[in-house]
Amino acid sequence: MSRVALSIKNAWIAIVFHFTYIVIQFYSRNIFLDILGDDFIGIVGTLKSILQFLNLSELGIGAAVGFSLYKPLYEQNKEKINEIIGYLGFLYKRIGLFMLGSGLILVLFFPLIFENTEINLGIIIFLFVALLSSNLLSYFFAYHIFLLQADQKSYIGITINQSVFILRLFLQCLVLLYFQSVLAWIFLELATPFIYIFILRKKIKSNYPWLDFKFKATKAIRSRNKELLKKVKQLSFHKLGGFVSNGTDNIVIFAFINPATVAFVGNYQLIMNNINTLVGQIFNGTKAGVGNLVAENNHSTMMKVFWEMMALRFFLAGCASVLLYIGFDDLITIWVGEKYLMSHSVLMALISIFFILQVRTPVDTYIQAFGLYADTWAPLVQSVVNLVFSIALVINYGVIGIFLGTIISQVLVILIWRPYHLFWKGFKLKQMTYWYGFLGHLVFFAFALFCAYYILGYLELKVTTNLFALFLKLLKIGIVFSIIYFMVLFVFSKGFKDVNYRIVALIKQRLK
Structure with a gap:
């Protein structure tokens, strides 16, 4: 199967499963807020952010291993693949032990961290242990999933993961509705990762019967993989920058405001993250394909695919951002109630972060x-800028200040430095090549917005009070804006024109 065909297969399977997951996640969130309460859900969000911090010990090993697998997979070098996966297991098991020790030490400080909450401390500790166990299982038993991702078979892992965790949400809703048992809800958080690991390992064994699950990383193997370890060290800094930009918001809100506000923001983040993931799933399978392109060293094809990805990202991010702006407040009101609405400035900030996360992905x-990953100073600068501005601004401006700090740091490092680094060290092209294309797509988006603003002005857009009416309103707006934006990009963007020709050609090929 070709790279494009595999990418499409990964995308459509991911979209179907994630859309199903979104539906039950939104339904379950309402139940969780009603029965468990704002403070408890806020604490869940805070604990997950704390675990993200502990996950910094992963040091970007998974991404580095994915990078190192592209070439042996292209050459079908099974011995080297076993060696790399074995080395990954060696590193991950030690990280798992570090996380276990760090988590147990952190629990000792929970009486201080959560002294102002009304939730029983024993419940909080049990919840943390359940969430920590899920992470530990991945480190000890699920690291083989990086082979599926590098081999453009991520749809296998997605199918198993989403099926198991959709089942978990369904069962959690049942135990709350019929038994109102918080302990049973937490127990399901603890139990479902075991089911996921069991099914995943069995599936990997069937797809790669030659993969040695008991492979040991000897001293000689560790010596041969010094370059991989170098990439891991570099990636550790980038992982730190990514965490501070995206993972500390809930911790800062918990520390400077209160747990309930974490739940309020969590509703917004849940919608944004799901849409971000849904769009990301469309492109998830392309990572390995790009890795293969780089391994083949076909420069003209690399650049062509880069601008195709960039144009398509702008199109999807632009359409999604417009719909989020139009329908977000209505959705929150219908879904969890008007009391969970936050200010319009918070919404605009979150949409801006969403847009940046989308259009940055081709570069990443x-x-x-x-x-x-040699630019290890960049994520450190990003982290410092983010924390300094977020803490300084939250004191004077509240929640919006935290997100403004995130935006400032992302513009400086993500939108300015990283493209410069890629075109300088990777493509070895002049920087204006990138800026001409990127700024051009921003102008195309602005022009499409300008046209849509006047056309949509003739449509009567009312506040909606039910999901079906909201769906019809967003569908109407979505069709109008996507047609306008599509026409603008097709006329002015070569990358968008190329990717459409590629899709049409693939469809014709599949129909033959």
Whole structure:
């Protein structure tokens, strides 16, 4: 199966499963808020952010291993693949032990961290142990999933993961509705990862019967993989920058405001993250394909695919951002109630972060494929800028200040430095090549917005009070804006024109 066909297969399977997951996640969130309460859900969000911090010990090993697997997979070098996966297991098991020790030490400080909450401390500790156990299982038993991702078979892992965790949400809703048992809800958080690991390992064994699950990383193997360890050290800094930009918001809100506000923001983040993931799933299978392109060293094809990805990302991010702006407040009101609405400025900030996360991805994908992680100072600058501005602004402006700090740091490092680094070290092209294309797509988006603003002005858009009416309103707006934006990009963007020709050609090929 070709790279494009595999990418499409990964995308459509991911979209179907994730859309199903979104539906039950939104339904379950309402039940969780009603029965468990705002403070408890806020604490769940805070604990997950704390675990993200502990996950910094992963040091980007998974991404580095994915990068190192592209070449042996392209050459079908099974011995080297076993060696790399074995080395990954060696590193991950030690990280798991570190996380276990760190988590147990952190629990000792819970009486201080959660002294102002009304939730029983024993419940909080049990919840943390359940969430920690899920992470530990991945480190000890699920690291083989990186082979599926590098081999463009991520749809296998997605199918298993989403099926198991959709089942978990369904069962959690049942135990709350019929038994109102918090302990049973937490127990399901603890139990379902075991089911996921069991099914995943069995499936990997059937797809790669030659893969040695008991492979030991000897001293000689560790010596041969010094370059991989170097990439891991570089990636550790980038992981730190990514966490501070996206993972500390809930911790800062908990520390400077209160747990309930974490739940309020969590409703917004749940919608944003799901849409971000849904769009990301469309492109998830392309990472390995780009890795193969870099391995083949076909420069013209690399650049062509880069601008195709960039144009398509702008199109999807632009359409999604417009619909989020139009329908977000209505959705929150219908879903969890008007009391959970936050200010319009918070919504605009979150949409801006969402847009940045989308249009940055082609650059990130190629940086991973090239292994360009030597700029370890960049994520440190991003982290410092983010924390300094977030803490300074939250004191004077509240929640919006935290997100403004995130935006400032992302613009400086993500939108300015990283593309510069890719074109300088990876493509070895002049920087204006990138800026001409990127700024051009921003102008195309602005022009499409300008046209849509006047056309949509003739449509009567009322506040909606039910999901079906909201769906019809967003469908109407979505069709109008997507047609306008599609026409603008098709006329002015070569990358968008190329990707459409590619899709049409693939469809014709499949129909024959």
